[in-house]
Amino acid sequence: MTLILNKAEVASVLEMKDCMAAVELAFAELSEGTAVLPLRTGITPPDGLSLYMPAYLKKMEALACKVVTVYKNNPLKHNLPTTIGKVLLQDPATGDVICIMNGGYLTAVRTGAASGVATKYLARKEKNQVAGIAGAGVQAKMQLLAVCEARNISKALVYDVSEAAADAFVAEMSKKLSLEIIRVKSAEEILGADIICTATSSPTPLFDGNKVREGTHINGIGSHTPGARELDSAIVKRSKFVGDSREACFKEAGDIMIPLNAGEIPDSHFYAELGAIITGKKPGRVNDREITLFKSNGLAIQDAATALLVYQKAVAAGIGTQVEI
Ligand SMILES: NC(=O)c1ccc[n+]([C@@H]2O[C@H](COP(=O)([O-])OP(=O)(O)OC[C@H]3O[C@@H](n4cnc5c(N)ncnc54)[C@H](O)[C@@H]3O)[C@@H](O)[C@H]2O)c1
Secondary structure (H helix, E strand, O other): OEEEEOHHHHHHHOOHHHHHHHHHHHHHHHHHOOEEOOOOEEEOOOOOEEEEEEEEEOOOOEEEEEEEEEOOOHHHHHOOOOEEEEEEEEOOOOOOEEEEEEOHHHHHHHHHHHHHHHHHHHOOOOOOEEEEEEOOOHHHHHHHHHHHHHOOEEEEEEEOOOHHHHHHHHHHHHHHHOOEEEEOOOHHHHHHOOEEEEOOOOOOOOOOHHHOOOOOEEEEOOOOOOOOOOOOHHHHHHEEEEEOOHHHHHHHOHHHHHHHHOOOOOHHHEEEEHHHHHOOOOOOOOOOOOEEEEEOOOOHHHHHHHHHHHHHHHHHHOOOEEEOO
């Protein structure tokens, strides 16, 4: 039998705190060499892009593949979202697909979770910190949720080119987190924050990196293609640069590839993978003045770990629909 879980069912069992714990273990497995993580494979049918993201985590016993499609004409032509994702979870003992689940909400939570774990290891530790969020879309909300899980946050600032999106963010997230959230009028205004998340669809830098304060931690999660970047060369140069995966950063992330290709930084500027810091192979933040930067491209190990968590919780709660395929 195969368990089918829709978006509401996934959302009903998936908590940020649990997801952060699962994603932290997945990054540790990647660092310890017990994860199998091929780079995502893409196919381009005439109307869009179809991506396949497989991963296997040996210790966690998580085997999964996410299928994500990006079809720009979907909303107008077919009344469907641009991005659609589903995760196939397998039993590593038999190979059988034991669960097919909606991947949209899961992706946002696991992306937030990676930033949450990076924040836990890299941000300054004092209480009453301010979070600054660039972008007010699907991912941005989960970024704030994760940062609030990792640190004591007393206020948040949000900036989006769409005032309506930022207002909706303030209304939803201030209620959900019982937190003061202020919409600001420019990306540079969020630089007053201690922890910054960039989660926009912008292909060009959001702010002047020379204006970022010492001691800031940044999670950069948007624009993960070689020609696009949310962060300029100045902030990359000034930061201790940590990536989710060295390979993904050097093949997919304009934020580091553009300054590398321009000769502005050497390869060695890539300090460490997040897993190396989690497992203690390399120290994270070493003082309160350092600027730390976590670049997230999004890895299939995050999906596999999260999908297994969702499946186990759904089975325990007796939710979803079992079908014979
Ligand atoms: N790293 C990962 O694992 C991962 C996972 C999923 C999505 N993403 C990326 O995250 C980004 C956001 O995705 P989403 O699903 O939240 O999209 P979304 O469309 O829901 O939100 C993006 C928001 O960015 C805003 N924006 C665009 N340009 C801006 C600018 N210059 N300044 C401020 N705001 C701006 C838009 O108005 C929009 O509200 C995309 O680049 C996406 O590819 C990364």
